[in-house]
Amino acid sequence: MPFPENLGKPSQLNLTELGECLCLRLGYVADARNKVLDHVDIWVMKDYGVKESWGKLFSVEQLEGHQQFSYLRPISFSVTGREVLEMGHRKFLWYNIEEKALERAKISVGLDYFESFVSLGTLVPLYGGGNERTDFEATGEKFEIRV
Numbered sequence: 001m002p003f004p005e006n007l008g009k010p011s012q013l014n015l016t017e018l019g020e021c022l023c024l025r026l027g028y029v030a031d032a033r034n035k036v037l038d039h040v041d042i043w044v045m046k047d048y049g050v051k052e053s054w055g056k057l058f059s060v061e062q063l064e065g066h067q068q069f070s071y072l073r074p075i076s077f078s079v080t081g082r083e084v085l086e087m088g089h090r091k092f093l094w095y096n097i098e099e100k101a102l103e104r105a106k107i108s109v110g111l112d113y114f115e116s117f118v119s120l121g122t123l124v125p126l127y128g129g130g131n132e133r134t135d136f137e138a139t140g141e142k143f144e145i146r147v
Helices: 132-138
Strands: 012-018 021-029 037-045 054-061 073-078 082-087 090-095 103-104
Touching: 012 037, 012 073, 012 103, 037 073
Parallel strands: none
Antiparallel strands: 012 021, 021 037, 037 054, 073 082, 082 090, 090 103
């Protein structure tokens, strides 16, 4: 997979999906002795496999008055145009790209630690849509899908 040029030396590199595009998350530290990130760059590839289609979507820097982050990743765009970020498996944040402002998202459950996953909805049934489901059920096997 061709990456964008001149990325420097990130201490963290992750590939994921964001808005149906390939997303590259790069975390940079200012001091190699600590693991606190100086900033995170988010790149998206608009045309899969085309190196020239990489574009930097935004960069999040450590902000005064906010908890320092050692892990930060994009989750999704909101309908208001803000980015939803996950910080350290402990918080969700709203990030306003234009104003470069972070705001903590309120979650009423009160968990100490969590993992978030993004999945795409589909109208294609898991069993293929033919008689496979009937055959599967005839074997007496059971399965569970958690949503």
